[in-house]
Amino acid sequence: MPDQTDQPSKSEADAEVLAPAEEVADAVEHEKSGPSEDWLAIELAFRIFALVLVATFLASASGVISNPLAPFFGKPGTWSNDPLTSLIGGPEFGGLVGIVGSFVTLLALFGFGTAQLGIPWRRFEFAFVAVFGLATFAYVLAGQEAVKFYSLSYPLWALVIGLLISNTIGTPRWIKPAVMVEFYTKTGLVLLGAEVLLSRLFALGQPGIVVAWVVTPIVLISTYIFGQKVLKIRSKSLNMVISADMSVCGVSAAIATAAACNAKKEELSLAIGISLIFTVIMMVILPPVIVWLDLGPVVGGAWIGGTIDSTGAVAAAGGILGDTALAVAATVKMIQNILIGAVAFGVAVYWTTYVERNPDGPQPSLREVWIRFPKFVLGFLGASAIFTTIYITEGGSEIVDAIIAGTTKTLRGWCFCLAFVSIGLETNFRELGRYLHGGKPLILYVCGQSLNILLTLFMAWLMYTQIFPDAAAELMESAAK
Numbered sequence: 379m380p381d382q383t384d385q386p387s388k389s390e391a392d393a394e395v396l397a398p399a400e401e402v403a404d405a406v407e408h409e410k411s412g413p414s415e416d417w418l419a420i421e422l423a424f425r426i427f428a429l430v431l432v433a434t435f436l437a438s439a440s441g442v443i444s445n446p447l448a449p450f451f452g453k454p455g456t457w458s459n460d461p462l463t464s465l466i467g468g469p470e471f472g473g474l475v476g477i478v479g480s481f482v483t484l485l486a487l488f489g490f491g492t493a494q495l496g497i498p499w500r501r502f503e504f505a506f507v508a509v510f511g512l513a514t515f516a517y518v519l520a521g522q523e524a525v526k527f528y529s530l531s532y533p534l535w536a537l538v539i540g541l542l543i544s545n546t547i548g549t550p551r552w553i554k555p556a557v558m559v560e561f562y563t564k565t566g567l568v569l570l571g572a573e574v575l576l577s578r579l580f581a582l583g584q585p586g587i588v589v590a591w592v593v594t595p596i597v598l599i600s601t602y603i604f605g606q607k608v609l610k611i612r613s614k615s616l617n618m619v620i621s622a623d624m625s626v627c628g629v630s631a632a633i634a635t636a637a638a639c640n641a642k643k644e645e646l647s648l649a650i651g652i653s654l655i656f657t658v659i660m661m662v663i664l665p666p667v668i669v670w671l672d673l674g675p676v677v678g679g680a681w682i683g684g685t686i687d688s689t690g691a692v693a694a695a696g697g698i699l700g701d702t703a704l705a706v707a708a709t710v711k712m713i714q715n716i717l718i719g720a721v722a723f724g725v726a727v728y729w730t731t732y733v734e735r736n737p738d739g740p741q742p743s744l745r746e747v748w749i750r751f752p753k754f755v756l757g758f759l760g761a762s763a764i765f766t767t768i769y770i771t772e773g774g775s776e777i778v779d780a781i782i783a784g785t786t787k788t789l790r791g792w793c794f795c796l797a798f799v800s801i802g803l804e805t806n807f808r809e810l811g812r813y814l815h816g817g818k819p820l821i822l823y824v825c826g827q828s829l830n831i832l833l834t835l836f837m838a839w840l841m842y843t844q845i846f847p848d849a850a851a852e853l854m855e856s857a858a859k
Contacts, residue, residue, distance in 0.1 A: 414753065415491075415495065415558075415560055415561050415564060415754075416564060416753035416754045416757075417753060418491045418494055418495070418561070419491075419561060419564035419565040419567075419568055419754045419757065420568055420753070420754055420756065420757030420760075421491075422487045422488070422490075422491055422565050422568075423565050423568035423569050423571075423757055423761065424568075424757070424761075425487065426483075426487070426569065426785070426786060426789060427572065427761065427764070427786070429447070430445065430447055430781050430784075430785045430786065431781065433445065433446050433447050434446070434447075434777055434780055434781055435777070438777060438780075443773065443776040443777055443780055444780060445780040445781055445783075445784035445785060447784065447785050448780070448783075448784030448785060449475060449476065449479075450475060450476060450479035451476050451479050451480050451483070451784065451785050451788045451789060452473060452475070452476020452477055452479070452480060452788060453476070453477060453480065453517050453788055453791060453792065454477065454514060454517040454518045454521050455473075455521055456521045456522075456523060456526060457518075457521055457522060457523070458522070458523045461518050461522070464517075464518050464521045465477065465514075465518070476788070477514065480788060480789060480792050481510055483789065484506075484510070484789065484792060484793070484796075485503065485506055485507075485510075487565075488502070488506065488556075488558075488561070488562075488565075489502055489503060489506070491561065492555070492558070492561075495561075497555050498555075501552075501555045502555045502556055504552065505552060505553045505554065505555040505556030505557070506555075506556040508553050508556070509553065509556045509557065509796055509799055509800065509803075510796065512536070512539050512540065512543075512799045513532075513536060513792065513795040513796050513798075513799050515535075515539060516532045516535040516536035516539055516795055516798070516799065517532050517535075517795060519532075519535040520532040520534075520535050528658070528662070530658065531688070531691070532791070532794075532795050532798070533629065533650075533654060533688070533794065533795070533798045534654050534658070536795050536796075536798035536799045536802065537647075537650070537651065537654065537798045537799075537801060537802045538802065539799060539802060540798070540799045540800065540801060540802015540803040540804075540805070541802040541805060541807075542802075543802070543803060544802060544803050544804065544805060544806060545805075545806060545807050549803045549804070553803070554803075556800075557800045557803050557804055558800060559643065559646075559797050559800040559801050559804060560633070560637065560797075562793045562794070562796040562797035562800060563633045563793070563794065563797040564633075564637075564754035565754075565793050566790045566791075566793030566794045566797065567630055567633070567634065567718070567754060567755075567757075567758050568754055568757035568758050568761055569761070569786050569787075569789060569790035569793065570630065570715070570758065570761075570790055571757065571758035571759065571760065571761030571762040571765070572761045572762070572764075572765045572778075572781070572782055572786045573712075573765075573782055573786070573787060573790075574712055574715050574716060574758075574762045575712075575762065575765060575766045575769050575778070576716075576762065576763075576766045584841075584846060585680070585838075585841035585842050585845070585846045586680065586683075586706070586709055586710050586713055586841075587713055588837065588841050589680050589683075589684050589710055589834065589837050589838050589841055590683075590684060590710050590711075590713035590714045590717070591713065591717065592837060593684055593830070593833050593834050593837050594625050594626055594684075594714055594717055595717075596833065597621075597624075597625040597826060597829055597830045597833060598621050598622060598625040598626065598721070600826070600829060601620075601621040601624065601625060601822065601825070601826030601829065602617055602618055602621045604822070604825060604826070605617035605620070605621065605818075605822045609818045609821060609822055610818075611818050611819070611822065613642075613645060614639070614733055615636070615639045615640060615641035615642070615645055616641065616642075616645040616648065616649070616819060617822065618635060618639050618641070618725060619632050619635050619636050619639070619641045619645055619646060619649045620632075620648075620649045620652065620819055620822055620823055620826070621822070621826060622634075622635035622721055622725070623635075623649045623650070623652075623653045623687065624653065624687065624823055624826045624827050624830065625826065625830055626714055626717055626718065626721055627687065627711060627714045627715050627717070627718065628653050628657065628687030628688050629650050629653060629654075629687070629688070629794075630715065630718055631717075631718055631721060632646060632649045632650055632653065633646065633797075634718050634719075634721065634722040634754075634755060635721060635722060635725050636649075637722070637754075638722045638723075638725040638726040638729060639725050639726075639729045639733070640729070643801070643804050643805065644805060644806075646801070647801050647802075647804075647805040648819055649819075650798075650801065652819065652820060652823045653687050653688075653823075654688075656687070656823065656827060657686060657687045657688045657691045658691070660685065660686050660691075660695075660827075661686055661688075661691040661695045664678075664681070664682055664685070664686065664695055665678075665682075665695050665698040665699055668681065668682070668699060668703075669699070673839070675699050675700050675702040675703035675706070676702060676703070676706055676842050677835075677838045677839055677842050677843065678699055678703050679696050679699065679702065679703035679704065679705070679706030679707040679710070680706050680707070680710050680834075680838035680841070680842065681831075681834055681835050681838050682695045682696050682699075682703070682707040682710075683696070683706065683707035683708065683709065683710030683711040683714070684710050684711075684714070684830070684834035684837075684838065685827070685830055685831050685834050686707075686711075692707050692708060692711045693707070693708050695707065696708060716762075718755065718758065719755040719756075719758060719759050722755050723755070765778050765781075765782075
């Protein structure tokens with residue numbers, strides 16, 4: 379017998395049908411009145427791309443590839459006993475100059491963006507100083523050697539710091555103008571597009587593409603159906619965000635999907651929290667399991683890349699097994715990252731034409747799908763296409779590597795760290811508790827991830843040992859050279 383407390387009342391169901399029409403109308407009006415966060419995120423990211431591309435090309439005119447802006451962008455480094463060394467030492471991270479440079483750049487960019495959104499500059503600048511300070515603290519905590527060894531990375535610390543503040547003293551009103559989860563995340567995801575290079579991904583060949591692109595949609599759809607039909611999770615958007623987070627590529631996919639299905643911030647926070655916990659667990663457990671099963675670095679690397687959510691944790695777990703496993707794991711994960719755009723578009727279409735469709739109303743138009751579609755995904759795909767084009771030209775690979783390592787990857791990390799702090803500052807445990815009714819979201823994640831682990835392992839074994847054994851042999855030979 380279904381749990382009656384988990385079923386919406388008639389009035390609630392009616393409200394859920396009527397709400398989307400009002401949201402679409404509001405979105406149309408907003409697009410007419412001024413730029414949206416999505417387009418501004420693309421603009422800010424491409425301003426960064428333009429600046430660093432011009433600087434790198436000019437500095438490399440003599441034939442020596444260099445990014446002159448690299449020293450001015452950094453983050454706190456690794457430390458053992460004295461946390462101050464993470465701020466003033468560690469030249470590989472840019473040191474204090476790099477941290478200040480990142481702060482000034484992001485303050486100027488997001489200050490411009492928020493002004494376009496109608497938030498006064500003076501209110502934003504003081505609030506941003508505080509949020510950036512909390513993000514810096516999260517980076518410092520994550521940089522401690524013992525903490526870093528266990529890959530308790532900055533997203534976890536940023537989220538915890540924000541949650542502690544919001545659920546103890548409460549988030550101060552004056553800081554709220556700079557608490558912008560979606561704006562930071564969308565900008566960071568567009569910057570991430572520069573790192574997802576198609577030429578690198580397809581170099582892994584058909585096995586890696588099959589592992590990433592066949593398993594992912596099967597797990598995503600199966601988990602969503604399981605949540606609706608078996609667990610009977612009331613919130614379809616929560617069900618979808620958890621399914622996408624677990625099956626695609628973790629936090630980035632969760633945020634893009636949340637935008638496409640209009641998920642509540644509490645639902646996004648819950649999905650990200652569950653994901654971060656299991657990411658740490660799987661990162662520790664999978665490498666020894668792979669050794670115990672004697673899977674080898676290629677199959678093991680593909681298994682890691684297809685199942686662990688965070689790209690950083692994928693690299694850490696793959697690195698434990700060696701360079702070959704690291705390369706395969708990271709590449710499979712990047713192939714999954716490409717699916718962010720396809721998943722977001724598919725969810726937007728499904729939500730508009732099926733989930734939120736009023737049976738008594740007219741058929742949803744393409745305009746409604748377009749309004750719901752997260753536009754920043756176009757920036758992500760555009761950045762990937764542009765940097766892939768540069769990468770395949772003569773000398774382009776060195777230029778792209780210099781740009782990514784010296785500037786865009788650092789600023790992308792700051793954007794995500796600011797977003798995680800903001801998520802914590804916006805999340806209240808009392809509001810979050812109602813989404814954990816009966817433990818169903820946790821059950822959904824565990825069951826979905828179990829399917830993901832088994833199916834990815836089978837597909838990696840099938841592709842690299844049965845169908846394309848030569849591909850695995852080539853990867854092993856190239857690693858030995």
